[in-house]
Amino acid sequence: MYDYTDFDEAFVRARVEQFRGQVARRLDGGLSEEEFRPFRLMNGLYLQLHAYMLRVAIPYGTLSGHQMRALADIAERWDKGYGHFTTRQNIQFNWPKLADVPEILSALADVGMHAIQTSGNCIRNVTADQFAGAAADEIEDPRPVAELIRQWSSDHPEFQFLPRKFKIAITGSPNDRAVTRAHDIGLRMLRVGGLPGFEVIVGGGLGRTPMLGQVIRPFLPKADLLPYLEAIVAAYNLAGRRDNKYKARLKITVFEGGLEAFRDAVEAEFARTRAAFSGVDQVLLAEIEAAFAPPALPLRDASPYHSARTADAALRAFAAQNVAPHRLPGYGIVTVSLKAHGETPGDATAAQMRALADLADAYSAGELRISHEQNVILPHVALADLPALHRRLQAVGLASANAGLISDIIACPGMDYCALATARSIPVAQEIATHFKALGLEEEIGAIKLKISGCINACGHHHVGHIGILGLDRAGVENYQITLGGDASERAAIGDKTGPGFAYDEIVPAIERILRAYLALRLRREESFIETFRRLGPAPFKAALYREGARRAA
Amino acid sequence: MTREVVAKVVTGNDLRLGDVVYRAANGAWVRALSAAELIEDVAIADLKLLEAMAQQGDVVGVYLADARRGPAGPEPVHFREAFRARGPSNYRHGKQETRHV
Numbered sequence: 096m097y098d099y100t101d102f103d104e105a106f107v108r109a110r111v112e113q114f115r116g117q118v119a120r121r122l123d124g125g126l127s128e129e130e131f132r133p134f135r136l137m138n139g140l141y142l143q144l145h146a147y148m149l150r151v152a153i154p155y156g157t158l159s160g161h162q163m164r165a166l167a168d169i170a171e172r173w174d175k176g177y178g179h180f181t182t183r184q185n186i187q188f189n190w191p192k193l194a195d196v197p198e199i200l201s202a203l204a205d206v207g208m209h210a211i212q213t214s215g216n217c218i219r220n221v222t223a224d225q226f227a228g229a230a231a232d233e234i235e236d237p238r239p240v241a242e243l244i245r246q247w248s249s250d251h252p253e254f255q256f257l258p259r260k261f262k263i264a265i266t267g268s269p270n271d272r273a274v275t276r277a278h279d280i281g282l283r284m285l286r287v288g289g290l291p292g293f294e295v296i297v298g299g300g301l302g303r304t305p306m307l308g309q310v311i312r313p314f315l316p317k318a319d320l321l322p323y324l325e326a327i328v329a330a331y332n333l334a335g336r337r338d339n340k341y342k343a344r345l346k347i348t349v350f351e352g353g354l355e356a357f358r359d360a361v362e363a364e365f366a367r368t369r370a371a372f373s374g375v376d377q378v379l380l381a382e383i384e385a386a387f388a389p390p391a392l393p394l395r396d397a398s399p400y401h402s403a404r405t406a407d408a409a410l411r412a413f414a415a416q417n418v419a420p421h422r423l424p425g426y427g428i429v430t431v432s433l434k435a436h437g438e439t440p441g442d443a444t445a446a447q448m449r450a451l452a453d454l455a456d457a458y459s460a461g462e463l464r465i466s467h468e469q470n471v472i473l474p475h476v477a478l479a480d481l482p483a484l485h486r487r488l489q490a491v492g493l494a495s496a497n498a499g500l501i502s503d504i505i506a507c508p509g510m511d512y513c514a515l516a517t518a519r520s521i522p523v524a525q526e527i528a529t530h531f532k533a534l535g536l537e538e539e540i541g542a543i544k545l546k547i548s549g550c551i552n553a554c555g556h557h558h559v560g561h562i563g564i565l566g567l568d569r570a571g572v573e574n575y576q577i578t579l580g581g582d583a584s585e586r587a588a589i590g591d592k593t594g595p596g597f598a599y600d601e602i603v604p605a606i607e608r609i610l611r612a613y614l615a616l617r618l619r620r621e622e623s624f625i626e627t628f629r630r631l632g633p634a635p636f637k638a639a640l641y642r643e644g645a646r647r648a649a
Numbered sequence: 650m651t652r653e654v655v656a657k658v659v660t661g662n663d664l665r666l667g668d669v670v671y672r673a674a675n676g677a678w679v680r681a682l683s684a685a686e687l688i689e690d691v692a693i694a695d696l697k698l699l700e701a702m703a704q705q706g707d708v709v710g711v712y713l714a715d716a717r718r719g720p721a722g723p724e725p726v727h728f729r730e731a732f733r734a735r736g737p738s739n740y741r742h743g744k745q746e747t748r749h750v
Binding site: 121122124127128142143144145146147175189190192193194439510511512519521522525568571572573 | 662664665666667668669705706709710726727728729732733736737738739740742743744
């Protein structure tokens, strides 16, 4: 894993001290709120509904056990004993006091972490496939490139005042687990004729105008990446609209001017940026790549696992649902679900964080990952260790065998915390999870992606959920709109609205009608919800959803 | 249906804690909506808001929220204000810990 260099360390420490001074001046009246607000946002500090919220970046979703323990300490010492993992691989603390935030940032700097550029109109935390460096289907580990992008984009003087926020995601696998087509820039690793490079996608994004990114470069050699990214952001910085914040994202620039015109502008910038890059970026990348050398994983005999699995039904269910193929035989990638039925999606207590850190040290070469699906990943687990790991997860309430099922819901904080929200998300997620478990239908329904956002900004990725739920304020009442057929994978699709929305107490029964229709319509048990939907289209699901008498007038 | 005449309370967030606060009749900032001053005259509400905006050393983002008279003091009209007055629904944190609801 990458450790901060002296330069990184000095940079982050300097920012902490600057912010310490800014907070002191705000508290003694030297700065007005109007003056202070941009400073706090540059350091990831929001003022939400009930308290401040500090958003800490977890670059490309990678954490060491040591860093996870520091997050647990922060949660306990300065917050209310828990943290919330988000869809952009960040962690949010929901209750910090203003005067404590410089100390929290200092504690983060102690473990090579920061909250820089987790807010504001700049290049945000770079996200990556949560299985990076471990996945069986991976071409190359995307994290060295992601770290290079983090360093390049941090405090980049040209890109501190972009028209709007700017998000980059990267995957090293053909199976897209990083939702690359829903980002301003999506990067997919390719190898053409043995040469490593990227398919470059631009202009994706969810929010009020959801759009899937389009390919601007089918193949970009790896060595050209930073000059090309700099060309894209420079072209956007000039062409992006600043007259209307709702039309300021790159997706609108690309949509309004067309991909061809934007590509021309990027190519013109690229001629300049390519010449300006001396090659120092490649020297730096080589150093970063060395830091990401795969951990030494000894060959392990998996037979103890296979015999334990036969004897233990809970382990069998866990392995079937939460363990993905590793690039090495005898190993697996374990998804630790933060979606225990009835709990808040993405929340982990300090005790759970410490347990995860210990488990990472014991069983996963000291590495953890945070997924955009708000779960924690132990990327390098020997199958022989899986029975012991599973027992220890059970002991701390983290053994839910529900990864990829109906209760593995992405949900934004919604109106329980967020100042922008128009309705609640968390209680809807809690009720859906407990409802289908109580009905005994969770395993029967099988693989499905359900995603909930509490406003049109779509932090809960509802547009790309197989079933999406969007909470709105309709005439002073919470109302939930349903979309169907979205997809966040390499088959990315934006879901379609079904029709009129549902009141708070109608949304769970509405979801049940859709899923009962699916169970009746599927050709066989193996045909998943999204496959059935693709085969039949929305009509039979809408018919069930809005069938006579099923719905009160909303 | 006759339209209800909606009164106002002055509200914002505490600078230090971020907690939701309301302005009482004596100009002090209080934690409970029920202790806020209910202002029924729109012109006076605007004046009180201006006074509150001058107190930015204590409070951030002040605005007038709709409220109605209840048996124990002002009550929220919109559900967002109800959540602000009560705190989150997934944990008994914030005002639910400090019994300001």
